[in-house]
Amino acid sequence: MFFSLGLPFHLARNPYYREAFSYATNTPNLSGYKPPSYNKLRTTLLTTERSHVENLLQPIRNLWNQKGVTIVSDRWSNPQGRPLINFMAITKSEPIFLKAVNCFGDIKDKDFISQQIKDAIMKVGSSNVCKAATKGAKKNNVTYDQCSWITQIADYANFIMRHSMRLSMYINFNSLKLLFVAPTRFSSTIVMLKRFGSLKEGLQKMVISPEWSTYKDDDVGKAKKVKETLLDDIWWDKFDYILSFVAPIYDVLRKTDTNMTCLYLVYEM
Template sequence: MATSGNGPMFLKAVNCFGDVKDKFFIANLMKEVIDENICSAKNIDENEETYDLCNWITEIHGDAVQIKNFIMNHNMALVIFQRYSPLKLFSVADTRFASIIVMLKRFKLIKRALQAMVISDERASYREDGTGKANFVKEKLVSDDWWDKVAYIIDFTMSICDMLRL
């Protein structure tokens, strides 16, 4: 069904060759289109509910991207981080869901270095531009709740991958 300036209309192509095109046939076609649209609307509602339930994953990933960007774009923060971690922060191209997992797995590997960086005396004495961003980074990196969510995303995803290999 589509809506135009002239009102609603049904859009569907059906090969009716050989069928009797009476009021019953047309009514059944219209009923099928309406039923299809109702099912589509239900799927949209279900997809929106699923999105609302799982949107926190996107938020955690967004936090990780902000943290990485902050460290990479502030020389002193990067120098402090490099003193605590032999591993590098790296950028993962946002291609598919796997890029989120790759980034979060790297964060989990360097968790202690990230935390040491934000609670170090050196960082405390350094006043960088954008203290709001610096406080956001520190708040996330010292939050057990944030790290629990990171671990949950990784563990859940890896368990699904293991099940798919069976």
């Protein structure tokens, strides 16, 4: 009763609770029965109940390595106003609650959140986890900060666009503008990648041009690095590979970004 209904253990100390049980057990079949004590509920019986729940969950865990797991987290506050973060393991069969983190007094930035997600992944088993999903504020958005590869592209774009002479060279070889990651814009990272890919030919012509080679500024080493990267076929293969699997996700998000009924579109796609 305590565990299934979530009753507080201190109820076992309530005299009315004990009197009610004494009255209910005043029958030949239940004569002499005493309800579990407060200490037994929070020690021996709690351990037994946990083992029972773990046994019930084991068939679900056995499917993790077959169907994969999504780690989901969500922030909320308990009745006392303490900030908590819940972590769940979601599968096609049933979800399992992993842990609740009391983050009172902690700075809930991207480093703190990512560490908690990492701990949840290790608890589930990294080989079983397909992805992690969390609802976070702008300061917890790790897409731009943590992906060094995308940061490199943005860095190269800044190097080209934020200097008048390099910008003039870029305009001579490209008809489209470079785009930047905008945290407030929808899927701006993917939009930026798609634009960068469409500029490949113009960017390569720019860095092999005499203007790029003869132009000297205060960062010759950076200009050489940009040239080597943009002419590297392996680097572009990696670019195409990443874009190949994020572009379909972007297309689905764009088609479903509407107030109208759109679930049938997902099924069709």
